[in-house]
Amino acid sequence: MSILDDIVDRTRDEVKRRRKLVPEDQLRTRLSKRDADRPFAEALASRPGVSVIAEHKRRAPSQKKKLRKGSTVEEVVSAYQRAGATALSVLTDEPFFGGSLDDLAAARTASDLPILRKDFIVHPYQVVETAVSGADALLLIVAALEDKDLAKLYRQARELDLDVLVEVHDGEELERALEVVDADVIGINNRNLRDLTIDLGTTFELLSHIPAGKVVVSESGISRREEIDELERVGVDAVLVGSHFMKQDDIEAACRELAATT
Template identity: 35%
Template sequence: MNLLDTIVQSKKQEIAYLKTHFSNRFFEEQPLFNSATRSLKKSIENSVTGGIIAEFKRQSPSKGVIHAHADVEAITTGYTAGLVAGISVLTDAPFFGAQPNDFAVARANNPIPLLRKDFILDEIQLWESKAMGADAILLIARILSGEALERLTAEAHQLGLEVLLELHQEEELEKINPELVDMVGINNRNLNSFEVALHHSIALGKKIPEKCLKIAESGIDAEETLRYLQQHGFHGFLIGEQFMKQENPAEYCQQFIHNLR
């Protein structure tokens, strides 16, 4: 069993707990459930600062602890001040160190689109995401069948959530429905080995339907890397570790964006 399989098994246990203790009705009654969502896709399309989705995470399986005592309010509001297109917040605790209130604090302090980044396998997680105030969610092709992707995407859309569909392997291309998908992300990091390979992502990106908004994820460690990916047809860029490993992630993000201009 590889690490991704281990994460999925852990997530299935979380889902079982959710289904035992909460209902869709419970989530529907939460204050943020009926709040209007913001379009991450449009924010990226209209961005004049690189289409960056800046990520907040404390640790990762590939790097261990990145920023253990990170201040979610200070960092995410700093991202917003830097004019990012959106903010991604990890909500997985066992493997990414998320704290229970990370997403809530980010939502309460930022008026821009928020992506809930987690390992979503079941509809109840979509209802939970909407109740948290998410604007978009991540679906990972590697861990979902084509049928499950379409079902979860349709349910997300009914709830007003956008979907970022993440790919890494060429065989996952067949899971893209261009009429249904909002954004397609290519993870430059292999989810099995956690190695980064930009050339692989660029080759895969050329096979994605033209009408899809393409997002590059992981391994973007310099402004030159972002520009290089832009030249190869990518529209948005999810950057996490490169920001979060800095002493002041928000300040670094702002300087990164300034250097792009």
């Protein structure tokens, strides 16, 4: 079993638990209070140069210790906003990344930037959770979903005015993302979710197969301004950066360096 399989299995069990605590029909009563006037995809596409999606991430699956101690969610996302991040990503998976929906709610309170809920979305209940928790977009990982589930979750998210970052790791997954849902925002994850190795070349390899008009996000392994300049040269619209920022003593300065437009 790969780490992705393990995470998905744990996620399904956790969703069952949450559905018992708060049934979906009860959760849906909170949708009427949602403010959806923060378009995630539009923000990424409209900014000159490469947009930075700055992520709040408590830890990585391969590490038990926290990436950053002593900083609240509010402090981190406020620093990102001051530094010029275009959007935020908040990791809400608890068993493997130490996050929660409380982190997402805290980020929403502290910032008016568009927020992506970064998690392993495998059930319609999670889509409703995402909307009522204050996010503006969610992540769908092609490797974690069958085609019918990918299509269903994508459609439901769009019906709730959530943008969707559809994440791929290879050519086969990219083909599915384009054929099954014709994704508007495609994330190319440079991290192999089966063995956790990182290769930035994955973005360069897959980019040429993405039709014009799509918003392309390069994810994982990005830590230097030179890398962003090269990604901008080939047409990448945005980068998602988490671990690099969370490890820095001055998180605002680190984000400012990568978010600077050329």
